Amino acid sequence: xxxxxxxxxxxxxxxxxERIGLLIFIVIILIFPLIVEQAYSRIVMIKFLLFALFGxxxxxxxxxxxxxxxxxxxNVGFGAYATALMMVWWNTPxxxxxxxxxxxxxxxxxxxxxxMFRLKGHYFAIATLCVALVWKELFIFWxxxxxxxxxxxxxxxxxxxxxxxxxxxxxxxxxxxFLFITQLLFMNWFRKSKLGYQLQAVRDNEEAAxxxxxxxxxxxxxxxxxxxxxxxVGGSFLAVYYLYIDPDLVMPLDLSILIAMxxxxxxxxxxxxxxxxAAILIPLDMYLGAWLALIxxxxxxxxxxxxxxxxxxxxxxxxxxxxxxxxxKGRG
Amino acid sequence: xxxxxxxxxxxxxGVVANADISFNxxxxxxxxxxxxxxxxxxxxxxxxxxxxxxxxxxVLFNGKEITGWPAHQTARAGIGRTFQIMKVTAGxxxxxxxxxxxxCRADDRHLAKVEAxxxxxxxxxxxxxxxxxxxxxxxxxxxxxxxxALATQPELLMLDEVASGLNPKETEEMVDLLxxxxxxxxxxxxxxxxxxxxxxxxxxxxIVLDGGEKIAEGLPKDIVKNERxxxxxxxxxxxxxx
Amino acid sequence: xxxxxxxxxxxxxxxxxxxxxxxxxHGEFMMIGMYVALLISTYLPLDPLFSLPFAALVGFFLGIxxxxxxxxxxxxxxxVAQLFGTFGLMLFxxxxxxxxxxxxxxxxxxxxxxxxxxxLGWITLDVSKVVSAGLCLLLFAFVYWMxxxxxxxxxLKATSIDAEAARYMGIDTEKMNALAWGVGGATVGIAGGLxxxxxxxxxxxxxxxILIAFAIVALGGFGSILGTFIAGLIIGLIQVIGGHYLSxxxxxxxxxxYFLAVVLRPRGFFGW
Numbered sequence: 116x117x118x119x120x121x122x123x124x125x126x127x128x129x130x131x132x133e134r135i136g137l138l139i140f141i142v143i144i145l146i147f148p149l150i151v152e153q154a155y156s157r158i159v160m161i162k163f164l165l166f167a168l169f170g171x172x173x174x175x176x177x178x179x180x181x182x183x184x185x186x187x188x189x190n191v192g193f194g195a196y197a198t199a200l201m202m203v204w205w206n207t208p209x210x211x212x213x214x215x216x217x218x219x220x221x222x223x224x225x226x227x228x229x230x231m232f233r234l235k236g237h238y239f240a241i242a243t244l245c246v247a248l249v250w251k252e253l254f255i256f257w258x259x260x261x262x263x264x265x266x267x268x269x270x271x272x273x274x275x276x277x278x279x280x281x282x283x284x285x286x287x288x289x290x291x292x293f294l295f296i297t298q299l300l301f302m303n304w305f306r307k308s309k310l311g312y313q314l315q316a317v318r319d320n321e322e323a324a325x326x327x328x329x330x331x332x333x334x335x336x337x338x339x340x341x342x343x344x345x346x347x348v349g350g351s352f353l354a355v356y357y358l359y360i361d362p363d364l365v366m367p368l369d370l371s372i373l374i375a376m377x378x379x380x381x382x383x384x385x386x387x388x389x390x391x392x393a394a395i396l397i398p399l400d401m402y403l404g405a406w407l408a409l410i411x412x413x414x415x416x417x418x419x420x421x422x423x424x425x426x427x428x429x430x431x432x433x434x435x436x437x438x439x440x441x442x443x444k445g446r447g
Numbered sequence: 448x449x450x451x452x453x454x455x456x457x458x459x460x461g462v463v464a465n466a467d468i469s470f471n472x473x474x475x476x477x478x479x480x481x482x483x484x485x486x487x488x489x490x491x492x493x494x495x496x497x498x499x500x501x502x503x504x505x506v507l508f509n510g511k512e513i514t515g516w517p518a519h520q521t522a523r524a525g526i527g528r529t530f531q532i533m534k535v536t537a538g539x540x541x542x543x544x545x546x547x548x549x550x551c552r553a554d555d556r557h558l559a560k561v562e563a564x565x566x567x568x569x570x571x572x573x574x575x576x577x578x579x580x581x582x583x584x585x586x587x588x589x590x591x592x593x594x595x596a597l598a599t600q601p602e603l604l605m606l607d608e609v610a611s612g613l614n615p616k617e618t619e620e621m622v623d624l625l626x627x628x629x630x631x632x633x634x635x636x637x638x639x640x641x642x643x644x645x646x647x648x649x650x651x652x653x654i655v656l657d658g659g660e661k662i663a664e665g666l667p668k669d670i671v672k673n674e675r676x677x678x679x680x681x682x683x684x685x686x687x688x689x
Numbered sequence: 690x691x692x693x694x695x696x697x698x699x700x701x702x703x704x705x706x707x708x709x710x711x712x713x714x715h716g717e718f719m720m721i722g723m724y725v726a727l728l729i730s731t732y733l734p735l736d737p738l739f740s741l742p743f744a745a746l747v748g749f750f751l752g753i754x755x756x757x758x759x760x761x762x763x764x765x766x767x768x769v770a771q772l773f774g775t776f777g778l779m780l781f782x783x784x785x786x787x788x789x790x791x792x793x794x795x796x797x798x799x800x801x802x803x804x805x806x807x808x809l810g811w812i813t814l815d816v817s818k819v820v821s822a823g824l825c826l827l828l829f830a831f832v833y834w835m836x837x838x839x840x841x842x843x844x845l846k847a848t849s850i851d852a853e854a855a856r857y858m859g860i861d862t863e864k865m866n867a868l869a870w871g872v873g874g875a876t877v878g879i880a881g882g883l884x885x886x887x888x889x890x891x892x893x894x895x896x897x898x899i900l901i902a903f904a905i906v907a908l909g910g911f912g913s914i915l916g917t918f919i920a921g922l923i924i925g926l927i928q929v930i931g932g933h934y935l936s937x938x939x940x941x942x943x944x945x946x947y948f949l950a951v952v953l954r955p956r957g958f959f960g961w
Binding site for chain 1: 759770771772773774776777778779780781783784785788896900944945948
């Protein structure tokens with residue numbers, strides 16, 4: 116038991132500079148809302164933390180597992196809808212909706228996992244795409260989930276910790292940061308667990324992994340299920356942050372792609388990849404994109420820049436930006 | 448009887464890769480599997496270990512039928528194997544890779560670590576613990592692959608051309624290592640080999656395949672004089688000369 | 690419609706067959722083809738039908754450039770890199786065009802084939818669709834002939850079966866790869882030009898079609914021309930029939946069909 120706690124919190128097997136970096140990062144995030152008062156910057160920071168959160172969950176199957184999943188948005192959607200619907204129907208406290216959302220997402224992931232993992236590589240990626248799209252279309256089609264109109268959560272007047280609704284973004288900042296840290300610590304435990312090792316062995320060489328007694332498919336299924344659950348958490352947050360959700364907001368294809376790309380650019384398979392990736396994309400999108408749209412009504416340059424980065428990274432350093440950092444470190 | 452292979456047949460489309468192969472392996476033996484390229488040796492390995500499903504025939508391990516069992520199941524049952532060509536990636540360190548093998552028998556990370564370190568020590572690979580596989584020379588990579596398989600505590604270890612790509616000195620080291628494994632760990636060895644310097648001194652018995660069929664089985668010194676074997680390797684001209 | 694889908698997928702199948710890489714940007718190539726048709730018909734006194742050769746050329750050019758500057762490099766990396774490399778290309782092209790043309794929807798207003806219908810008994814057919822379908826059929830046959838009967842085509846096929854062996858036989862595999870991309874780009878460029886006659890044109894149109902293309906190629910088998918053809922027809926049928934009953938979900942049926950197809954038959958019905 117004590118061992119598990121140690122595993123969760125111990126980052127000792129990382130280089131000193133990584134640990135210091137993490138510490139500095141945490142400190143900056145913690146004091147951020149207190150020193151920065153612009154509303155827009157706070158929003159950007161929240162979005163950054165949210166995408167880092169999404170990224171960590173995705174990194175499990177996409178990074179450590181080496182299976183590119185392009186349908187994570189469905190899990191986000193499950194979490195979001197679970198939270199939103201339960202609040203609207205039964206006024207359920209937030210923290211009860213979260214595990215329920217996670218269970219639903221995990222359950223669905225488990226269900227589709229077995230057939231999908233018969234496929235490898237590109238085929239698998241496309242299958243995940245299809246599944247997510249089917250779900251999105253279904254959610255639009257169904258009336259009981261609000262269809263295309265979406266679900267609106269009644270606004271509370273004052274800070275409400277039961278339903279996690281707050282008047283000021285400061286609360287949301289710490290809220291999403293808390294979720295982010297929780298998943299980060301989970302990842303820290305996971306990568307040292309037996310499943311973590313087996314998963315990486317599968318990623319590196321499936322045949323060899325099988326020869327060591329690892330049931331390759333089952334390992335992938337387990338991981339994919341967990342990733343599903345983790346995605347749901349971010350979705351639940353979205354629901355109470357925006358107080359309005361609809362299928363195009365919480366489960367569009369673009370979101371799945373964005374989550375995957377963010378981690379891939381930052382460095383899939385490493386702990387810091389999701390953070391780095393989000394740190395590049397979100398400010399790029401929110402600042403550059405917004406500024407450009409403002410001055411010329413020209414959309415999309417930010418994405419062009421981002422996709423250029425993606426292509427360059429794909430061609431030069433498939434391990435993402437973190438891979439580049441490691442390479443440089445190795446030489447220095 | 449540790450391993451019994453009865454009338455194993457493996458077909459791919461129209462090609463018969465293994466035709467009616469039968470043999471037994473007893474506990475504690477060291478047996479070599481030789482034959483010209485394309486004779487079906489690796490296919491046989493794959494059928495036993497579970498990478499292919501035999502078209503017909505039976506495989507029994509410790510008396511239990513394991514025909515068609517998938518690879519991870521045969522590994523857990525006690526059949527370890529190494530691969531001729533290891534796909535090398537820079538993902539995990541040597542120690543971590545061997546730990547994965549150890550996780551086959553242990554659930555706890557620290558136990559796995561201890562076990563892995565012990566195996567690496569046994570094989571003299573301590574100094575390589577923190578390296579990544581792609582940083583190592585071929586001979587070391589092969590030894591690591593061997594260590595990984597050993598970590599699963601197999602009763603039967605099947606080695607696919609473990610000596611390929613090694614220079615004479617490395618080959619000698621490998622032979623010593625294999626003998627040590629056989630002696631100290633009491634593991635039955637079954638080797639596919641082309642390098643005769645490895646097969647002959649190690650094997651107590653040799654099985655010969657050619658064109659998918661078993662054409663000979665016996666002591667090394669008898670096999671080298673067997674006309675069919677010579678014909679398989681060198682063609683009719685040389686066989687007649689004996 | 691099925692024929693057109695099949696044609697779009699043809700390019701994809703070719704690229705995949707030759708190099709085992711999936712081109713996510715395929716849809717974007719098509720989109721560009723559409724814009725070529727639009728531009729030419731708007732700014733030049735030419736009928737959109739005549740823009741087809743231009744679309745083909747642009748597509749061809751795009752394909753080769755993509756290969757030379759991007760794909761060539763990402764092939765050396767792990768599969769993950771290949772995937773997101775072409776993904777990046779897809780996003781890049783999409784947003785580039787969004788930048789240049791804006792996200793509004795356009796359509797071609799006049800031309801020989803635009804907007805006319807044909808009545809055959811109780812069915813009313815859109816002329817442009819019929820002609821497009823016919824053209825696709827012809828071009829399909831042409832590509833099939835080219836691959837199987839000409840020397841160049843067979844070199845291409847050889848490369849797709851075993852690149853190394855092909856190299857030993859003196860085939861310049863790099864050129865073959867580039868060619869595959871070029872032809873793939875050209876075919877889908879033409880498809881785009883044709884589609885522009887009756888479908889709306891916007892930078893995001895690529896996404897929809899590429900999913901359909903993937904479904905078709907998966908169903909028919911990556912690399913098999915005949916398979917792509919038949920699968921295209923099947924998918925087109927599914928879309929029409931499904932659309933008849935539940936029109937909002939008509940593409941959903943396609944996705945489900947894809948899913949079932951790959952799950953039940955990971956290699957497609959005719960592929961290797």
